Amino acid sequence: MKRQKRFILQENEIPTQWYNIQAEMPHKPQPLLNPQTREPLTAADLAHIFPTACAEQELDTTHPWIDIPEPVLEKYKYYRSTPLVRAYALEEALETPAHIYFKNESVNPLGSHKINSALPQCYYAKMEGTTNVTTETGAGQWGAALSYAAKVFGIEAAVYQVKISMQQKPYRSLMMRTFGAAVTGSPSMSTRAGKDIITQNPTHSGSLGTAISEAIELATTTPNCKYTLGSVLTHVSIHQSIIGLEAEKQMAMTGEYPDTIIACFGGGSNFGGIAFPFMRHIFSGKRHIEFIAAEPDSCPKLTRGEFRYDFGDEAGYTPLLPMYSLGHHFKPANIHAGGLRYHGAGTVVSQLLKDGYMRGVDIPQLESFQAGVIFARTEGIIPAPESSHAIAATIREALRCKETGEEKVILFNLSGHGLIDMTAYDQYLNGDLQNYSLSDEDIRKNLDED
């Protein structure tokens, strides 16, 4: 059976602009607030910690299209477009009439989609004369990407990695070192925030919230140093829109159009990346697409969180963000999908969820690994534990189609590979992993404490 499997764009077809969904959303996100004054923040306020261009993009609600700077585009062309792949082998294994496509961001040289935003953030930082950047990382996909991007543009990178992820995935901190970055496990004794956390809880295993606190503190107390981040904020999902913009052109090559778009969900960068460019056709009423964000059931802010103003980090250094949140002191279970261990959803996704444009689904850890192994054995790619949440949600939809006979077209984002996560697969195959479902009381308690 000769059927085209991979769809790749020519270099001159790669999009030259990012999509900024904020300009076209029916209801704009509510403003970010200064926690002291509760006044809306300006781009100038944000530019104290972020590169100025990123701060401006963060609050830009008027320009739907933003030019990709030429040096960033030139770096994109080393690995973009990533392939759009029809998962025939997975379809056959599931005996589903659904057509399953995935956007394969795992073939990026850094192993995940994170490089798409690391490059522009480091480029903008360099252009305004910054010499150092700092950031947090969970599983290390973002940290590795940032470490390389900093090297590309000739600046130094300091990365705070969630302590438990550093222990679970030692190879990824070694990747960062190989690219020349300094890596510290968080919480650490190197910042006031870290010391406070450790003093209160000496065995704290870390979370994205603790690592963000430490990185922001380093950025604000170090001259010529800017903070960067790999998810949650809107400018990151603007950069990641390259994924969905490419996927749209590639879907056109297949002659089909997605009925359902699925991505895993931590802070929202890979979900927004693939979903937002398609969502503009929903706003305009031209298309009907179902958008599904797959989160771990141990960190269910989309399905069970509360929409409120909350901090983005553990220590309360960030602005107040209007978000679905489990409370900024929420301590997620030690699941292997480190990139999904975050208490809140970005402001744009939170507004879209509130307005009914998308929904969340909760995936137990064991179901995610089961899906990862099925995918590995059919498609030959061992997925990142984060991405396996998207695969699990895809399998649920595909099996539903098997029951109903629907020939749905499902598109999901394979955000990264799991070669650095092999110990997690080992534990799964040995039966040593578990689920961490939460009771309503657990969730209520965290929300009330904040």
Place this chain on the structure above:
Amino acid sequence: MKRQKRFILQENEIPTQWYNIQAEMPHKPQPLLNPQTREPLTAADLAHIFPTACAEQELDTTHPWIDIPEPVLEKYKYYRSTPLVRAYALEEALETPAHIYFKNESVNPLGSHKINSALPQCYYAKMEGTTNVTTETGAGQWGAALSYAAKVFGIEAAVYQVKISMQQKPYRSLMMRTFGAAVTGSPSMSTRAGKDIITQNPTHSGSLGTAISEAIELATTTPNCKYTLGSVLTHVSIHQSIIGLEAEKQMAMTGEYPDTIIACFGGGSNFGGIAFPFMRHIFSGKRHIEFIAAEPDSCPKLTRGEFRYDFGDEAGYTPLLPMYSLGHHFKPANIHAGGLRYHGAGTVVSQLLKDGYMRGVDIPQLESFQAGVIFARTEGIIPAPESSHAIAATIREALRCKETGEEKVILFNLSGHGLIDMTAYDQYLNGDLQNYSLSDEDIRKNLDED
């Protein structure tokens, strides 16, 4: 600067035939011999351990072109063509006038070129009714590829992995398990050959030679089980010719033609893969290209070995092969480039070396890692320690061009990525690695003992 960086073939441009260099070599390789009778082996003899089609390809000196079976070609199309990439960032870092291109086999879902031959070997095995395949693996690139290919075609895989490599790279045996294969460290107590080796040397750290002995013993003592291998033999380099055939079309897209082609060298599969299709233009006198095989200086069969009939394995189960060899009892140092720890060169390469069509260069371990880190920090891809030998040889050539001012076009094969080898990079960055150069006495002693 807008310059095309990646060159990718459309699905309908992917070659549909492999190239069999044996049909066009000026001097054919000498025959494989039965060690008892010293009579040349026939394809029927080889088919006792190999799939019949592989056995026939092994001895085929008449057909330069062999059709790729449709089901194999269909599987190739999930990841082929791999990109041909111009390494502008590396060129700039080296300040060389040379133009450096690399064929990026590391973006295969299995992380190396090995899948190119694993797929046809498992396909042929399945077609003749085999239910089980067995093999050896060093660093585990081949074992991982075979484990997945066996799963694709619905047969069981048993892999003997070199013990030291299994310890150095635990993630890759976990990959094999994730694909559903059974993995055993070699030498093991599960075969007569393994027991003999352990009895003589209880701390033997294993080599490709010991693992081959064990895998062949398992295949010959198990009903309905065939032996497969990832390098050395000619049918493997026939399958790998897809690399060079694609690269030839991709170089045409660049408007340039390689002056020098470089690949790392263990048994010869990735070297033959990229080099042999280009070499036919040397035989025909149409082109002049320099071919360089980069081997570790701790296992220098090309530059310091002896051309002789020798066994391919430690225990002496294989046919006698006409090869450049360090002696089949040669125990290579524990360098991290496990895939290059093999005592002999394949029969075709040995003949080509003898006839002056190519040359070997010896790379010390530290130089290979230095090259790997330079490549990672410029091109963003952390290379396999094996591939770093090709990068080191490329850097040598590029720096030579810097001295002479030559604008040479250099093409090398990036056979795989090094994400599973991060502990090796860690040791290198910590200054904990060393070189293992050999004295003439060391080499002479091994050759005389055999």
